[in-house]
Amino acid sequence: MAPDWLKMNRDKLGGWGNSLYHSPADKKLLKDKKRLQAMVKVMVSDRLADKPHLYSEMEQANALMRKIRLFLHMYLSLTTDLRSDMEVEALSILNDLNTERTQLQALSIWSVSNSTDAPAKWKSSQRRQGVSVMPWRAAVSYSEQAQFAFDHHWVSQYRYDKSIHDMARRYGGLAQLGAGLRNRDREIRIAAADQMGEWLKEVGSKGEDLFRAHARLAKKKRFNFAAIDASEKTLEIARRVALERAPQLTEKYLKSKAVQSKASGELIFWHDRYAGIDDSRETKAWRDTKQDVLRNLSSLGEEVNKAARRLVESNNLIQPRGRGGGFTTPVLYGRKGKVEAGPFVYAPFDGSAESERTLAHELGHAVHAYLSAPSGAMQSDAGWAVAETIALLFEHVNLSDDNNGISDQDFAMLVHQPAIAMFERELGIATQDMSADAVWIHALRAHYGPDISLKGYAPFWRRHSSSLSAPGYPMAYLLGWALAGYAAKRIESASDKMQRPMLRILKAGGNIGYDEAASLLGIRNISELIHGAFDRALDRLGSQSAYALPSIETDPDFNMEKLESRGR
Numbered sequence: 001m002a003p004d005w006l007k008m009n010r011d012k013l014g015g016w017g018n019s020l021y022h023s024p025a026d027k028k029l030l031k032d033k034k035r036l037q038a039m040v041k042v043m044v045s046d047r048l049a050d051k052p053h054l055y056s057e058m059e060q061a062n063a064l065m066r067k068i069r070l071f072l073h074m075y076l077s078l079t080t081d082l083r084s085d086m087e088v089e090a091l092s093i094l095n096d097l098n099t100e101r102t103q104l105q106a107l108s109i110w111s112v113s114n115s116t117d118a119p120a121k122w123k124s125s126q127r128r129q130g131v132s133v134m135p136w137r138a139a140v141s142y143s144e145q146a147q148f149a150f151d152h153h154w155v156s157q158y159r160y161d162k163s164i165h166d167m168a169r170r171y172g173g174l175a176q177l178g179a180g181l182r183n184r185d186r187e188i189r190i191a192a193a194d195q196m197g198e199w200l201k202e203v204g205s206k207g208e209d210l211f212r213a214h215a216r217l218a219k220k221k222r223f224n225f226a227a228i229d230a231s232e233k234t235l236e237i238a239r240r241v242a243l244e245r246a247p248q249l250t251e252k253y254l255k256s257k258a259v260q261s262k263a264s265g266e267l268i269f270w271h272d273r274y275a276g277i278d279d280s281r282e283t284k285a286w287r288d289t290k291q292d293v294l295r296n297l298s299s300l301g302e303e304v305n306k307a308a309r310r311l312v313e314s315n316n317l318i319q320p321r322g323r324g325g326g327f328t329t330p331v332l333y334g335r336k337g338k339v340e341a342g343p344f345v346y347a348p349f350d351g352s353a354e355s356e357r358t359l360a361h362e363l364g365h366a367v368h369a370y371l372s373a374p375s376g377a378m379q380s381d382a383g384w385a386v387a388e389t390i391a392l393l394f395e396h397v398n399l400s401d402d403n404n405g406i407s408d409q410d411f412a413m414l415v416h417q418p419a420i421a422m423f424e425r426e427l428g429i430a431t432q433d434m435s436a437d438a439v440w441i442h443a444l445r446a447h448y449g450p451d452i453s454l455k456g457y458a459p460f461w462r463r464h465s466s467s468l469s470a471p472g473y474p475m476a477y478l479l480g481w482a483l484a485g486y487a488a489k490r491i492e493s494a495s496d497k498m499q500r501p502m503l504r505i506l507k508a509g510g511n512i513g514y515d516e517a518a519s520l521l522g523i524r525n526i527s528e529l530i531h532g533a534f535d536r537a538l539d540r541l542g543s544q545s546a547y548a549l550p551s552i553e554t555d556p557d558f559n560m561e562k563l564e565s566r567g568r
Contacts, residue, residue, distance in 0.1 A: 020332075020341065021071050024089040029068060033093060036064045040100040043107055047136060055118040056337060058107055063333035063377035065101060067340075069094065070329055076158055078346075091155060105143035108378070110136050121511045122379050128513050129226040129383070153214065157469040160210060164462065167202050182274045189271035193456035200459035207462055208436045212427060218471035219428035223421075228476050229383020230514035234526045238478050241530040242418035247449030249534055252541045253411045254452065269453045270444075273411065283351025286319055293360050296398040299491050301499035304506065307367045311345065316366075318346045326358045328365035330381055331373040343369040353405060357395055364394030372509030384473055385514035388480030389487075390506065396481075396488040403540055410537035413481035417474040419447040420464055424471045436461055479514055482533035487521050489536070 021029040039061045043053045072090045076082070111118050112126045113133040134142065180192025218224065225232060254268045284292070290312050298305055311317060326347040334340035343366045349355045368390045372380040382390075392413070399405045423443040430439050440461040444454055466473060490498045501520040505512055515526075523529050 024072060024075060024086055024093055032064055032068060036061060037100055040103050044103050047107065055115055058111065059376055059378050060337045061104055063337050065104060066377060067332045073154060094155060102143045106139040109134065109139040109142060125511050129229055153469040156210060157465050160207065160468060161465050164203055168199060189274060190456065193271055197456045197459045200462045203462050211436060211467060214468045214471065215424055215428035218424060223425060224472035227383060228385050228472055230385045230479055234515055235475055237526045238475065238530050239418065241527060242414060242478060243446060245534040246415045246418060246447040249537055250415050250448045251451055252538060253407065256541050268451060270457055286349055289356050289359060293356065293363065293398055297394060299397060299495040301503060303503060304367060307370050308363055311363060311366045311370060316342065316344045318344065319349045321350065326362040328362045328369065331369050333377045337377060339373050357399065357405065360398035361391045361395045364391035368506055371506045375509040379511055380509040382510050383513055384476035385479040386512065386517050388476045389483045389517060392480045392484035393487050396484050407540050413477050414533055414537060415447050417477040419443045421474040422446060423461055424467050482530050483518055485533050485536055486529060
């Protein structure tokens with residue numbers, strides 16, 4: 001049976017009617033699939049006959065495509081006791097729609113250069129992401145490449161995750177395995193890492209071959225450079241600064257957790273990041289957590305707060321009990337391209353500080369989707385780096401009084417995510433005789449430094465299955481955390497002056513990239529932005545830092561009109 005929340009018939013967001021399907025065999029879904037295929041067939045026929053097609057027609061088809069695919073992804077990921085026939089049906093529909101998805105992408109590429117009615121902002125955003133002028137046949141060929149084979153990548157991750165979860169049951173399940181890693185006793189943590197490693201090794205060579213194949217495909221598409229939507233220069237600067245600064249931050253962070261010193265003659269272990277966990281913190285009730293998050297986000301402005309409150313109070317906020325990561329869906333559009341439902345926020349909750357952080361993060365994504373929805377199905381989705389900037393800003397602002405919580409995220413976003421990104425890139429060029437375990441340890445060692453023991457962690461790359469479906473995404477976390485931290489500091493000193501550019505970014509959706517967003521918020525130099533993130537992280541750990549944030553009040557360059565003109 002599908003979860004009840006997939007069957008909701010209404011929500012409270014301004015009368016938007018929810019029309020998600022009930023299952024892959026739902027007659028309405030199958031009818032929409034046929035309608036979509038017919039729409040695409042007509043547009044392609046018109047294109048081949050040199051007849052114009054309207055941007056609105058293309059947008060409606062893309063909206064329907066997204067709605068069907070999103071439902072199938074959620075159905076496969078969240079349904080408990082999934083029936084085998086429904087699984088086969090869902091995967092079959094995703095495969096059937098690959099042709100239409102390729103054709104829609106080709107129509108989109110061709111329209112950037114040839115359509116007369118497509119919005120100028122949309123054309124500009126496509127060119128920023130690397131879409132160049134090309135004739136129809138070239139657009140089709142380009143669309144058939146791996147860059148747009150998202151369903152293929154997603155299905156690979158889905159099947160891989162399913163197999164490793166099945167294997168985990170032999171060890172009592174992932175929750176039991178993970179509990180040992182979080183134990184305050186070092187010996188238990190070390191033993192748990194070894195046990196987790198043994199389980200991950202059972203995934204076998206098939207898993208390694210899959211990761212290698214996807215890494216090589218990712219290399220061909222520049223590790224989703226277009227989806228990240230930051231300039232290649234910005235990405236290169238971020239990688240370089242992280243490689244330079246991460247080892248120092250790692251050592252300081254783990255020492256702050258484990259209270260270890262090199263004088264003891266004992267290496268610091270990666271496991272030690274859990275040494276300082278405070279088990280005495282009381283858990284919160286769901287209602288109190290929602291109220292606290294909304295109160296903490298009040299500095300982001302009235303319109304943002306109004307949207308956040310409507311989302312929190314709606315039926316679209318799903319709160320299953322337990323631990324685990326959350327996610328937020330995009331807004332769904334109906335047949336005529338009008339907003340129909342969403343965004344849906346899935347935020348597991350167990351009363352812990354981590355689950356509150358998850359709620360704040362996902363609420364950032366949801367507010368972003370909600371405010372950018374009027375842009376339409378083809379312009380509302382922001383690039384990965386901007387999307388994570390917003391979500392991590394919500395998280396950062398909510399954690400403003402929790403220095404330890406922010407330090408944990410400093411380590412995760414400034415050290416571990418760049419290490420994963422390096423692993424993805426190096427696996428794409430590694431020779432077959434170099435094991436993935438060796439590539440993984442090399443990437444970790446480059447960012448963690450020589451004084452950190454990685455005993456037992458060689459197989460842990462297998463847990464990062466997002467490398468199969470979204471290679472390159474770790475760079476979005478690095479860039480997003482750096483800009484979110486900068487914006488959070490600005491908001492502390494002059495929130496009223498930051499609300500206007502932040503609101504513009506939220507409403508722009510995919511019409512603004514990371515570099516433009518950074519410019520709107522006052523960034524002149526990306527290298528200084530990334531270095532500043534590391535300096536602030538070290539400051540929080542009590543280390544000497546050269547970072548100094550200029551005051552908005554005394555900064556003569558912080559002129560809103562000037563910044564907005566630069567961001568256009």
